[in-house]
Amino acid sequence: MNDLLNNLFWILIFPGFVFTVTCGLLAGWVVRKVTALVHHRIGPPLLQQGYDVMKLLGKETLIPEAAQKVVFIAAPLAGMSGALVLATLLWRNNFATNIPYLGDVIVALYLMAIPSLALILGSSASASPHAAIGASREIKLVISYELALVLALIIVIIKAVGNSKVTGSPLYLSSLAAVTPVFSISGMLAFLVAILCVQAKLGYVPFDAAEAETEIAGGILIEYSGALLAIWQLMQTILLIAFPLFLVTVFMGGFDAGTVSALLLSIGKYVLVLVLLILIKNTNPRMRIDQVMKFFWYYCGPVLGFAIVLAMLGNAYGLGWL
Amino acid sequence: MDRILAILVFVPLAAGFCMLFAPRSIRTLLKWFALLVSIAAFISAIRIFAGQADTFTLVLPLQEFQLDLLLAVTDLNKFILLFATGFGLLIVLYSLKINPDMKHQNAYYGSILMAIGGSAGILLTNHLLWLLIFWEIVTASLYLLISTGGEKCKFAATKSFAMIGASDGAFLLGLAMVWTLSGDVNGSGTFIISELNIGTTSGTGIVAFLLLMTAAVTKAGAMPLHTWLPTSGQDSHASVMAILPAALDKLLGIYLLVLLVKDIFVLQAGALTLVLSVIGSATILVAVMIAMVQHNVKKLLSYHAISQVGYMVLGIATLTPVGIAGGVFHMLNHTIYKCCLFLCGGAVEKAAGTAELEEMGGLGNKMPWTFVACLIGALSISGIPPFNGFVSKWMVYQGVIEMGSEQLGGSSLWPLWLFSAMFGSALTLASFVKILHSIFLSRRPTNMESVREVPVTMIVPMIVLAFLCVLFGVAYFIPLDYFIYPALQMTRSGGEMLGIWDSATATILLIIGTVLGGFILLLSMRTKTVRSVPTWSCGEIQPNDQMIIPGTHFYKTISSLPYLRRLYHIQEKGWFDPYDHGGRIGLGVSGFLKWLHSGLLSTYLTWVAVGLLLTLGILCQIWKG
Numbered sequence: 001m002n003d004l005l006n007n008l009f010w011i012l013i014f015p016g017f018v019f020t021v022t023c024g025l026l027a028g029w030v031v032r033k034v035t036a037l038v039h040h041r042i043g044p045p046l047l048q049q050g051y052d053v054m055k056l057l058g059k060e061t062l063i064p065e066a067a068q069k070v071v072f073i074a075a076p077l078a079g080m081s082g083a084l085v086l087a088t089l090l091w092r093n094n095f096a097t098n099i100p101y102l103g104d105v106i107v108a109l110y111l112m113a114i115p116s117l118a119l120i121l122g123s124s125a126s127a128s129p130h131a132a133i134g135a136s137r138e139i140k141l142v143i144s145y146e147l148a149l150v151l152a153l154i155i156v157i158i159k160a161v162g163n164s165k166v167t168g169s170p171l172y173l174s175s176l177a178a179v180t181p182v183f184s185i186s187g188m189l190a191f192l193v194a195i196l197c198v199q200a201k202l203g204y205v206p207f208d209a210a211e212a213e214t215e216i217a218g219g220i221l222i223e224y225s226g227a228l229l230a231i232w233q234l235m236q237t238i239l240l241i242a243f244p245l246f247l248v249t250v251f252m253g254g255f256d257a258g259t260v261s262a263l264l265l266s267i268g269k270y271v272l273v274l275v276l277l278i279l280i281k282n283t284n285p286r287m288r289i290d291q292v293m294k295f296f297w298y299y300c301g302p303v304l305g306f307a308i309v310l311a312m313l314g315n316a317y318g319l320g321w322l
Numbered sequence: 323m324d325r326i327l328a329i330l331v332f333v334p335l336a337a338g339f340c341m342l343f344a345p346r347s348i349r350t351l352l353k354w355f356a357l358l359v360s361i362a363a364f365i366s367a368i369r370i371f372a373g374q375a376d377t378f379t380l381v382l383p384l385q386e387f388q389l390d391l392l393l394a395v396t397d398l399n400k401f402i403l404l405f406a407t408g409f410g411l412l413i414v415l416y417s418l419k420i421n422p423d424m425k426h427q428n429a430y431y432g433s434i435l436m437a438i439g440g441s442a443g444i445l446l447t448n449h450l451l452w453l454l455i456f457w458e459i460v461t462a463s464l465y466l467l468i469s470t471g472g473e474k475c476k477f478a479a480t481k482s483f484a485m486i487g488a489s490d491g492a493f494l495l496g497l498a499m500v501w502t503l504s505g506d507v508n509g510s511g512t513f514i515i516s517e518l519n520i521g522t523t524s525g526t527g528i529v530a531f532l533l534l535m536t537a538a539v540t541k542a543g544a545m546p547l548h549t550w551l552p553t554s555g556q557d558s559h560a561s562v563m564a565i566l567p568a569a570l571d572k573l574l575g576i577y578l579l580v581l582l583v584k585d586i587f588v589l590q591a592g593a594l595t596l597v598l599s600v601i602g603s604a605t606i607l608v609a610v611m612i613a614m615v616q617h618n619v620k621k622l623l624s625y626h627a628i629s630q631v632g633y634m635v636l637g638i639a640t641l642t643p644v645g646i647a648g649g650v651f652h653m654l655n656h657t658i659y660k661c662c663l664f665l666c667g668g669a670v671e672k673a674a675g676t677a678e679l680e681e682m683g684g685l686g687n688k689m690p691w692t693f694v695a696c697l698i699g700a701l702s703i704s705g706i707p708p709f710n711g712f713v714s715k716w717m718v719y720q721g722v723i724e725m726g727s728e729q730l731g732g733s734s735l736w737p738l739w740l741f742s743a744m745f746g747s748a749l750t751l752a753s754f755v756k757i758l759h760s761i762f763l764s765r766r767p768t769n770m771e772s773v774r775e776v777p778v779t780m781i782v783p784m785i786v787l788a789f790l791c792v793l794f795g796v797a798y799f800i801p802l803d804y805f806i807y808p809a810l811q812m813t814r815s816g817g818e819m820l821g822i823w824d825s826a827t828a829t830i831l832l833i834i835g836t837v838l839g840g841f842i843l844l845l846s847m848r849t850k851t852v853r854s855v856p857t858w859s860c861g862e863i864q865p866n867d868q869m870i871i872p873g874t875h876f877y878k879t880i881s882s883l884p885y886l887r888r889l890y891h892i893q894e895k896g897w898f899d900p901y902d903h904g905g906r907i908g909l910g911v912s913g914f915l916k917w918l919h920s921g922l923l924s925t926y927l928t929w930v931a932v933g934l935l936l937t938l939g940i941l942c943q944i945w946k947g
Binding site: 004007008011012017057058059060061062063064065066067068069070071073074076077078080081082084085088100101102103104105106107109110111113114117120121124125126127128129130132133135136139140142143146147150151153154157158161169170171172217222223226227228230231234289290293294297298308312316 | 720
């Protein structure tokens with residue numbers, strides 16, 4: 001019973017819904033503010049992200065007549081729920097490193113697929129041709145970056161297997177946080193590609209073909225409005241925390257909140273990832289979906305294959321920097 | 323000595339065999355009789371599972387030749403038996419209302435019963451020759467079952483029989499070598515499985531292992547002898563695919579593979595595990611890449627039935643406890659969700675009158691039960707937590723990582739195996755998104771308005787299987803503790819797991835998250851209206867059917883990528899199909915013979931003269947010697 005109450009507190013208040021959404025709204029504001037600075041604009045006020053969600057919640061909800069209504073309504077709920085569990089899992093494993101919580105790194109990778117899947121099913125259920133095109137692009141986006149992300153993660157696991165500092169299982173998030181693969185050649189390559197994968201996962205330019213407002217009028221989200229759209233936005237808000245946090249955990253030595261200086265350093269890591277994402281977002285045009293596939297499969301794939309060879313060599317000869 | 327073992331094997335066999343020759347006039351009676359026999363088989367399997375391990379021996383008076391019928395219950399075969407008979411029962415139940423006017427009903431039900439009896443025989447027997455006999459019975463019943471689909475299935479049935487038959491030939495050869503290898507100084511070997519323990523250091527041992535392995539993986543449907551599966555999947559009844567290739571063949575093939583690896587042979591990590599890993603990984607990736615571009619729902623599912631075998635083979639190839647347990651667990655999970663998916667495919671085909679993805683759409687609210695079952699099956703096979711497919715894939719990954727970290731043989735390539743397994747899972751998700759989109763979501767074509775949900779006898783098997791998918795995923799320690807670990811002499815506390823996955827808590831958290839979202843939604847919708855509007859079509863008024871984007875075009879992008887385009891092209895031409903190559907060689911040989919038999923007397927006389935000369939020459943040589 002106590003266990004359940006603990007879990008309930010974790011997922012609803014801290015570090016789950018309330019905490020993550022607050023941080024996410026803040027991060028969303030940072031994204032918009034930095035974007036504005038790049039554009040030489042002033043940008044929105046601090047609470048704008050919150051206003052947007054509240055406003056959407058107060059709007060009328062439209063549901064297409066031909067839609068599969070249950071799936072159409074359930075998809076955003078499932079997506080947000082998956083994002084929330086992912087965020088809670090990542091935070092808990094960073095805060096309480098002695099007891100692994102809920103799942104390991106593979107579980108985290110698979111939980112990361114739930115929001116995309118929910119988006120696809122929801123848009124596909126809306127019976128709109130634009131949404132169908134969006135869904136088609138989104139799933140192709142998923143398989144494109146998944147190849148690179150899996151390879152990047154394998155590099156991290158190789159590093160953990162070969163690292164003598166890892167005492168627990170090489171799959172625990174807490175053990176991976178002790179490795180810091182970013183301080184090696186292969187780990188750095190993996191990290192750079194993984195940032196691009198997160199860019200695609202968040203649906204940011206240049207990988208926003210699934211939404212592409214100017215092409216397919218919002219694609220996957222075209223038929224969503226009012227409260228349902230607000231739920232999608234909440235999901236994106238949570239993911240804006242969860243995905244960079246995943247990178248910080250597996251590549252950059254984890255999010256340590258033990259002391260004030262460690263906390264500041266951890267926030268610094270997160271902000272670094274966030275700023276990288278924003279800069280890529282603001283300096284690139286949208287790629288076509290076949291270009292995205294080619295980019296991840298034919299360019300990122302071989303690079304990471306090479307990095308895996310480096311990492312294996314590094315393990316075999318005890319060269320940690322490879 | 324327990325007679326129930328023999329009853330479970332021979333009663334379905336005899337009943338099925340008799341039904342093959344039953345007159346057509348009593349076919350309604352046959353259905354219920356088949357149901358009765360399959361219920362009886364399932365109940366005896368439950369009794370065997372719940373009871374103490376037992377044996378049944380029937381000594382055959384064959385003097386020197388050892389062919390005693392030895393049936394024995396082990397922890398491994400008793401749970402597989404339980405599921406095999408369970409699938410048999412569900413399929414018979416499902417078939418009751420499908421195709422009431424089917425021509426070959428006696429052959430259909432008869433061969434299902436024979437497949438059940440034959441599988442029970444394979445699982446229970448402790449004698450390799452008997453195993454081969456039962457193995458052939460199952461192959462024959464597969465042939466009969468596929469050919470119940472009518473004229474168009476003749477080719478598929480022949481192809482399946484030829485390919486599996488070829489691998490059975492390998493089995494026979496392997497058996498002969500096992501006899502030699504197990505022999506003592508007096509030269510008399512043994513076929514008793516529990517007494518075999520053959521090393522794989524000698525050349526003969528390796529060849530014997532490879533031959534028997536060929537039979538096992540071909541039955542299970544792994545590459546390279548896999549092409550019988552999609553060919554038969556396209557035309558035969560979905561229920562046929564659900565029982566044999568999706569369920570029983572997997573159980574039997576992987577059962578034999580586990581026997582080979584753990585009991586019959588002593589396998590060291592090295593070249594042989596490398597071969598198995600290559601087969602596993604290649605099967606996962608290649609089959610799923612082909613599956614993605616299929617347009618027919620049954621053919622698409624058949625390619626996944628191949629692809630998923632890769633996980634089982636790969637898990638077993640790691641030779642680590644968690645890997646083998648993961649492989650066997652994946653076998654169990656696969657049979658559950660793939661059987662469910664094939665049944666859903668069959669239900670959709672019956673309700674919509676087509677299996678082509680392009681012609682369907684928007685059936686979700688017309689067939690809610692089928693949709694739910696198919697959705698759960700699709701999420702399971704794609705390895706989405708918290709469903710069962712995720713758990714077993716996760717265990718296979720752990721096996722691969724453990725193999726890598728312990729520096730076992732073939733281990734330096736472990737990132738490659740891990741990659742193909744993990745990436746294959748993403749591709750699986752992609753092709754099931756295509757199925758869900760094209761059949762159940764998307765827009766409904768106007769001619770699909772009259773589609774109705776299938777009868778309850780078809781819904782029940784699907785829902786039972788879907789429920790098992792959820793149960794085995796959320797509470798995965800139940801199947802592990804009761805079925806998998808005892809079968810492999812492992813325990814939960816053995817510390818086999820590298821990772822951690824608290825599935826039950828995660829499920830509760832996922833539900834809490836959904837409820838929270840629903841709460842927010844309700845709060846908002848209470849104050850504001852919800853309105854139903856037409857789909858936004860940019861202000862243009864379009865006829866319904868022209869607004870459909872079918873899922874069949876989703877992966878055209880992939881099949882037209884550079885390099886991959888060529889591969890897809892030559893795959894469609896059948897270059898990767900050993901059956902076609904075999905056919906070509908066969909045609910070449912028969913063409914040569916045809917050329918020889920020209921019908922010209924003078925040519926024949928020349929050949930006769932040449933033959934006589936040759937014979938004389940050889941005889942002279944012998945005389946001289």
